[in-house]
Amino acid sequence: MGLRVIVDRQLCQGHGVCMSEAPEVFEVGRDGKLKLLNERPPEALREQLDEAVKYCPTGALSIVEER
């Protein structure tokens, strides 16, 4: 069981809020390209990930639990 990050690329505009919340997981360049550094982040990052999802200006992120 673990976490998986899902990015809706149609919605992402590259604001970089996720990177501010969880720099271990998200990297966004000035060009707005989002790079997922860790698609299956550890549970320890749960809180930061939830903030990233909550404050993403485009609602492009979701976190699912996988078993």
Place this chain on the structure above:
Amino acid sequence: MQTVSSAGVTEPRASRPRGRPIPRLSGGLPLVGHLIPFVRTAVQLLERARAECGDVAAFDVGPKRMVLLTGTEASEAFYRASDDVLNPSEAYKMMTPVFGKDVVYDAPMDKMAEQFGMLLPCLQDRRMRSYSEVITSEVARSITGFGDDGVLDMYEYTKVLTNYTSSACLLGKEFREDMTEEFARVYGDLERGITPLAYLNAHLPIPAFRKRDKARVRLVEMISGMIVDRRRTGRVGEDFLQILMDTRYKSGEPLSEHEITGLLLAAMFAGHHTSAVTAAWMMLELVRKPELYARARSEVFRAYGEDGPVTYQSFRELPVVEGCVKETLRLHPPLFMLLRVAMKDFEYDGYVIPKGTNLIVSPTVTHRIGSLFKNPDDFDPERYGPGREEDKRRFAFQAFGGGAHKCLGNAFALLQIKSIFALLLRRFDFTATSDPLEPDFHGVVIGPKQPCRVRYRRIGPAEAGELTVKARAEQGAPKTGGASVAQCPMTGKA
């Protein structure tokens, strides 16, 4: 690469209709269709179209065939469609005389994407944190002449205020300080050239359009003057103008002065009036709801005390204010409709919307659907709280649009409104006057009809910005972190 204007959106539509028949709005006149209500009372027309036809509603405006899409599913189809299927450019031709030829919506698709990309760096999260301070100091500056009590036209005030805040944040200090009265006047002329009539023909020989065109010529002169000045003196600004002066297309080519002016205007237009109407509507709604006003007021005092600094992070601790901002945007979205032109036949839910049709989504209409928002006509900030979160359903709350073209200034706007209220509510108590609260449908953003005055009374001993400014002037020491900042231990949480 194909340019938008050559893409054949006005080709004759000879093919037989496929798919199930699209419900049509009743009451259209021969030849003109629903032209008159579209120009005069477009919002009511759209509301009626949904009430009569449901999620998909067709009607004609003069020679243009329109289809309105409302509700989450139909809106989602609209927002997710790519530019080569539903194209925004053709629909925003009315903005070409304002932004300029070959700028944003008037540019070919690739170029448009590159230009929007040039706007992104100043709206990314890393820049956002510095803005709350800039905005707060602008608000402080704006109220220095208020005295202890008085009456104020709220929309008039927020127009001036957000002109300063947007330009200070996006365009930099120099621009903000150099904004003369002439600039405000010229800018106003540009704005008044944006009417539903411009959507039908942006080049009619009417006074509003003539003034608009004169104003743009003058603005290019003013901004070019700043560019030339910087190039001559070698002065480097820490602002958006500088970013645009330094940026290059992928081809290596720099932006022309015409393009820089156009992009600056696009940023100003996107950020200024939208924020002004939202701040005005929010205050006008709040003063009519004393119980809610009191809760918002105690929330900001709890968060910042009398003189606490307003930080980016602290905005997350203002659920009541945030709920009020969202509720304001839901009930009074600055843009009541967004447009695309179908470049190909567009299929949705068994309907085939023919190529050449103008598609519309309407935040105003979708925001008042009862199955998405409980008691949709009520101003109820609680609907965004834990357990309800009515804005989390994708494409229900669409005050900023959605998809690839969603408003880039979305986060900036929320930050700006919260910053304004975080200070205003701690400096004055605002109350309602007998001015009625009604929307004014003239212009592209929908503001409150003026006059829309509020009464204010100063609370607390002095105004923070005033104090700081005075103290600095007396000491002659322009140091960072004035007295008012030093004496506030309260940050963030209560």
